[in-house]
Amino acid sequence: MLLQDFKSTAVHILPSYALYFAGFLEQRNINPRKDLFLRKAFVGAEPHTEETRQRIEEIYGIDVYNSYGLTEMNGPGVAFECEHKAGLHLWEDHFILEVIDPATGEPVPDGTPGEVVLTSLKREAMPILRYRTRDITHVIAEPCACGRTHRRLARFTGRSDDMLIVRGVNIFPTQIERVLMSLPQVGRNYVIILEGLDDMTVKVELAAAAFDGDVDKLQLLQDKLQEKLKAELWVRPKVDLVPPGSLPVAEGKAKRVIDKRSL
Numbered sequence: 001m002l003l004q005d006f007k008s009t010a011v012h013i014l015p016s017y018a019l020y021f022a023g024f025l026e027q028r029n030i031n032p033r034k035d036l037f038l039r040k041a042f043v044g045a046e047p048h049t050e051e052t053r054q055r056i057e058e059i060y061g062i063d064v065y066n067s068y069g070l071t072e073m074n075g076p077g078v079a080f081e082c083e084h085k086a087g088l089h090l091w092e093d094h095f096i097l098e099v100i101d102p103a104t105g106e107p108v109p110d111g112t113p114g115e116v117v118l119t120s121l122k123r124e125a126m127p128i129l130r131y132r133t134r135d136i137t138h139v140i141a142e143p144c145a146c147g148r149t150h151r152r153l154a155r156f157t158g159r160s161d162d163m164l165i166v167r168g169v170n171i172f173p174t175q176i177e178r179v180l181m182s183l184p185q186v187g188r189n190y191v192i193i194l195e196g197l198d199d200m201t202v203k204v205e206l207a208a209a210a211f212d213g214d215v216d217k218l219q220l221l222q223d224k225l226q227e228k229l230k231a232e233l234w235v236r237p238k239v240d241l242v243p244p245g246s247l248p249v250a251e252g253k254a255k256r257v258i259d260k261r262s263l
């Protein structure tokens with residue numbers, strides 16, 4: 001395998017793929033902590049949670065840093081976390097940042113979530129002015145412990161166009177991910193299905209260790225997940241637990257939501 005042949009110490013990877021890849025290694029009896037040489041990973045290109053970062057760090061025994069970019073700007077080279085892993089420093093010598101209310105287009109104060117709008121300063125052939133990214137986050141105005149003065153963007157909660165409205169409640173898929181990834185019995189993949197008149201089902205893969213055929217335990221876990229999701233979302237979804245590796249894996253960015261509603 002290339003990672004082993006080249007003794008790679010750092011990777012840049014989609015967080016959903018890092019979790020999927022862990023299953024691939026498991027099937028081949030490759031221990032990611034012992035048999036690979038990885039020390040650091042930069043993850044990004046899809047919204048993900050702190051819980052997912054911690055899970056990737058645990059599986060591989062490495063430091064994982066969040067990164068942000070968009071093809072229209074520089075690809076993955078717009079904002080990166082420093083060693084403190086406390087928000088992404090925007091490269092302000094390359095970009096002018098504005099954060100706006102996506103509904104009104106008006107700027108929001110630091111600390112208030114809004115849509116990131118970027119202007120490129122260094123692109124020559126095709127400058128991009130006040131580009132609406134649809135990505136939702138807020139500015140952390142306080143100085144960072146690392147001493148860098150470039151302002152930080154908080155972890156992205158999602159895109160303004162992937163917010164779901166379920167029974168009148170605004171929900172970001174990352175809210176669901178945060179609940180799922182906080183429980184060790186939950187595996188590496190999930191999908192949110194919306195159908196009928198606002199019925200939400202969350203299909204969740206179990207972790208291999210939790211898949212032991214004990215039906216009572218699974219029922220308890222299902223109830224617990226339902227309660228936790230209700231507390232987070234204010235909507236009670238149906239939870240379906242499925243065997244590890246049984247949900248489809250996307251070729252590129254993870255597709256977490258299937259909306260079949262007939263509204």
Ligand SMILES: [Zn+2]
Nearest residue numbers: 082144146148
């Ligand atoms: Zn810093």
